[in-house]
Amino acid sequence: MKDMKITITLLCICATLFLAGCDVKDPIYNTPHPDKGAIVITADWTQRGEGIATPAKYILEAAGTSFTLHEPVAALAGLFVPGRTELLGYNPAEHVTVKDGVATVDNDPDNAGLQHPDPGVLLGGTVTADVVADDTVSVVLPMRQLFRKIAFEVAINGGDSRRIVGIEARLEGVAPSVDLRTGEVTGSAAAVPVPFVLSAEKLTGTVWVPGMIPGAVQRMVVALTFMDGMKDMVETDFSEMFKDFNTDKLHPMRLTGDVYAPVNSETGGTIIGWTETSGGDVNAGME
The missing domain is CATH 2.60.40 (Immunoglobulin-like)
Known part of the structure; x- marks a missing residue:
């Protein structure tokens, strides 16, 4: 009887030691993806x-x-x-x-x-x-x-606006690309057409561009075609006006000018001035 008690005691001790040796806890993770x-x-x-x-x-x-x-x-x-x-x-x-x-x-x-x-x-x-x-x-x-809007408005100052049957315009020296990381413009100087529309004695057009290429010439070229086939082309250097264009893309740039629509075959349909209406008086002196 004494030997049986000793045996049972030894078995209990062994079982306790075995269970203690098997007491290995699983690691606790915060998410189902512990390695990522x-x-x-x-x-x-x-x-x-x-x-x-x-x-x-x-x-x-x-x-x-x-x-x-x-x-x-x-x-x-x-x-x-x-x-x-x-x-x-x-x-x-x-x-x-x-x-x-x-x-x-x-x-x-x-x-x-x-x-x-x-x-x-x-x-x-x-x-x-x-x-x-x-x-x-x-x-x-x-x-x-990262893009900025340019709004053009040309008032027809005298003459007969009905004689204007066509207008083609482009802005040169614009940037074709922009770096999404830095916001800096990239690429070679390109040109964008300005789609003018004639309405209520005004020519209006709008473009969106990534910016202007620093060091390039920003030039506006406008070609008017009149009812009798006469054409008038004017080029204007806008470089000074656009020198700080890339620094503020949240506000549109607005440029206004005026043009005389010649009567019959007389000459003088030239745009006579451009002014930046939202950024002070900057006149390009187109005559």
């Missing part, structure tokens, strides 16, 4: 001009993957290796091609060799996320306006 991290992004659209709507969707590029997002706050549908990850965002614009972080305005199909005058408003930006394993990091992506 998640990213939540908040798009900040405040750096846009008055009247510019928040884009309905935007593209976000990260770690070789492209995401299409619709909400200002969104969790990216993917996991990322711990470390620094660049996030590049921009809204899709109808006549803009984005490649390697550079947005380029497409050519205008109606004007060979010229870039599209209405590519849409482009906003974009970049931010770096410090991804942490087994965690979710939140970052704010500032999306700034």
Whole structure:
């Protein structure tokens, strides 16, 4: 009987030691992805001009993957290796091609060799996320306006506006591309057509451009065609007027001028002056 008690005691001790040796706890993780991290992004659209709507969707590029997002706050549908990850965002614009972080305005199909005058408003930006394993990091992506609007208005000052049957105009020295990361314009100087419309004794036209190429000549070329076939072409150097164009893309640039529509076959339909109405009196002296 004594031997049996000793045996039972020894068995209990062995069982206790065995269970103690097997008491290995599983590691506790915060997420289902302990070796990778998640990213939540908040798009900040405040750096846009008055009247510019928040884009309905935007593209976000990260770690070789492209995401299409619709909400200002969104969790990216993917996991990322711990470390620094660049996030590049921009809204899709109808006549803009984005490649390697550079947005380029497409050519205008109606004007060979010229870039599209209405590519849409482009906003974009970049931010770096410090991804942490087994965690979710939140970052704010500032999306700034990268294109600027130029509005032209030419008043018909005297003569007969009905005699104007055609107008072709282009602005030279514009930038075709912009770097989404830095906001700096890139590429060689290009030209954009200005689609003027005659209405209520005025010629009005609007273009959107990424900016002006520094050091290039910004030149406006206007060709008027009159009812009797007479043509009048005027070139104006706008370089001084556009020297600070790239520094403020949130506010449109407005340029006004006036033109005389000659009666019969008389001459003198030249634009006689350009003034920047939103940035002080700058007259190009076109006579």
